[in-house]
Amino acid sequence: MRSALGRIHGSATSFEFEFVVTNSKNVKRGDYIKVWNDKDGWVLAQVADILAVDNPKLSEIYRSKEVLIAKARVLGKRESGKLRMPTSPFIPGDNVYSAEDSLVAETLGFCEDGVYIGLLGDTGVKVKLNPNTLVQKHVCILAKTGSGKSYTAGVIIEELLERNVPLLIIDPHGEYISMKKPGRFKDNEFGVEPRGYADKIVVYAPPSSPFINSADKELSLDGINLSAEELIELSGLRSPTAQALLYQALRNLKDYTISDIIEEVENIRHSGKWTLIGALSKIENSGLFKSKPTDLRTLLLRGKASLIDLRGIEPAYQNLIVSRVVSKLFELRKKGEVEPGMIVVEEAHNFAPEREKTVATKVLRNVASEGRKFGLGLMVISQRPARVDKNIISQCNTQIILKVTNPNDINAIKKGIEGITAEMVEEIKRLPTGTAVVVSPELDVPVIVRVRIRKSQHSEATSVMKEEEKEKEPVLEENKEEKKGFLKRFFRSRKS
Ligand SMILES: Nc1ncnc2c1ncn2[C@@H]1O[C@H](COP(=O)(O)OP(=O)(O)OP(=O)(O)O)[C@@H](O)[C@H]1O
Ligand SMILES: [Mg+2]
Known part of the structure; x- marks a missing residue:
């Protein structure tokens, strides 16, 4: 047995206690400790804070001028798969020990062959999350810019690709394309080897993309039955007369293409029709809509990640692509025509903003609220938690929060995460790059994770x-x- 770190002091309950630190070199805030309880055996606790006190009595007992008192929060003991709090209080005078990695991993409920996202706090304990919960119950990754969101998303994508989970990545900055190549560093601390995923990632780009030549495949859509709202958003059509004419034309059509609408509008006797025809022709000429479009079934394949590179595409077209592709995949999934998988949405505040809904908002909300029933998960990534649709964030059962400082975003996180303490919020404001607070239904308590190094190459969005x-x-x-x-x-x- 390792030597004791200290001794319980003052009044203790079964939820918290204080201990006088006798081994000051080995006790830090956030450390995992254990205490023996006669009824429950070894119980896990965590150092919440350490105070230096001026107490002559304690100084005399512990023969030291400076006495350190650590406050500990009891985490509990895992019993029949559940974390339980001890039923009786701890005894003042009892020794406190450093908790061994295996006790920490077992008590916190890490899944042995789960998705390895990083190391727990300062320990060498690998934080592994159950892949089924992670995928099916949705994940959000939230943090201010440059704190490591995309890096962390890449880590999860690597783990899911290795488990052959079908993925669709909506990539507005083309930053996940570099995952095809192996990373540059071998890392001993995290125990990962460089590896590229060129065999698993297929890059798609719309025909009008400036990056179409570097894509593996073209992504085109059928353009059938585009709604008036979609057509107005795509064309930026402002004129109320032209909008009214569009609604009028659509009333007469069933199962139509853009050419059918143009033909219908041409028959209208109104001078305002030319603005509308111009707007519709612009959409037709975007090249996105084809008579032989991409078979969207091929976007969700076992062992593959289909990456849609949206660089250089106008925001309205980006939204339409997300809306059409995601709704089609959801339909296919409901019919069992594609396998269970996950959709990764970078810059989610653009596709599903809290204010001003876009054409993609509704379908992303649908997947967030109903996807789990049909085995379609969402990974939502954003640097502005306050600006992402709250309905979507609240459906993400696994929440990965890196550094956040903006007060509105902090408030959104406080509201959106169950069980987050005031201390955790303070911690979130100060997290170093690449360190995250992870909340998951499997874990019972939020944990701080140093996200592991990437196996594949990371390219920064900026x-x-x-x-x-x-x-x-x-x-x-x-x-x-x-x-x-x-x-x-x-x-x-x-x-x-
Ligand atoms: N876990 C990590 N380990 C090592 N380095 C990391 C880690 N996380 C982030 N970094 C470093 O921080 C940089 C920024 O990370 P990243 O690109 O993921 O930020 P981001 O939050 O996605 O920013 P943005 O909002 O601008 O997209 C990375 O290029 C990388 O150098
Ligand atoms: Mg990023």
Whole structure:
């Protein structure tokens, strides 16, 4: 047995106690400790705080000028798979010991062959989460920019890919493409070897993407039965007259393509129709809609991650792609035509914002609330927790929170996470990069995790964005000129 860290002092309950630290080198805030309880055996506790006290009586007993008192929070003991609190209080004078890794892992409920996300606090205990809970009950990763959200999402993606879980990654910055390549470092502390996933990741890009040449496959949609709201969002059509004409045209159509709508609008006798025809032609010419579109079944395949690279795509088109692809996959999943899997949504505040709903909000909400029944999970990632649809966040049973400082985001986290203490909130404000508070239904108590090093290469969103700006701007300008030219030609031909 290791030597004692200290001795219980003052009044103790079965939930908390204080101990005089006799081995000050080995006691830190956050450490896991154990105490023997005659009724319950070894019980796990955690050091919540350490105070230096001026107490002559204790100084005399412990023969030290400076006396340290540690406050401990009892975590309990695992019994028949459940964490239980001891039924009787601890005894003042009893010794407190450092808890061994196996006791910590067992008590906190880590799953032996689970998804390995990192090491627990300062310990060498591997935090492993049950993959079924993680996937089916949804995960959110929230933190301020640069704190390690995408890095952590990459860690989970690696683990799920190794378990052959089908994944769809919505990647607005193309930052997960680098996962094809192995990481540069071998790491002994976390025990991971570099590894690339080129055999498992398939990159898709829409035809108009500036990055279409580097994608593995093109992503196109059928454009059948686009709703008036979708068409208005895509075209940015503001004119109330043109919008009214669109609703009028759609009333007469059943199972239609964009060409069918244009044909219908052409028959309307109203001068306002030209604005609408121009807007609809712009959508038709985006190249996204094809008569032989991508078979969306191929986006959720066992052992594969389909990554949709949305760099350089206008936000309205990004939203439409997410809405159409996710709703189709959900339908297919309900019919059992694709396997259970997970959809990863980066920058979720853009696709499902708390205010101003987008065309993607409804379908993401549906998957969040009903996906688990059908085996379709969501991983939602955002740097602005307060700006993501609350219904979606509240459905994420596993919550991974890295550093957050914005008071609105802190409030959103306080409201959204059950069992989060004021101390945890203070901790979240100060977390170093790559360290997360993890809350999971499997764990009973929130834990602090040093997210493990990546096996595959990580590319930071900011640097990718800079690259994207360089490459995107000229193409988009070109597109604008092309579109302007197209509209001029279009109107000329109509007039003549
Ligand atoms: N667990 C980790 N281990 C080692 N380094 C890490 C870890 N997490 C993050 N980092 C470092 O921090 C950088 C920023 O991480 P990341 O790109 O994941 O931030 P982010 O929260 O996604 O930021 P953004 O909001 O800008 O997308 C990484 O490039 C990496 O160098
Ligand atoms: Mg990121």
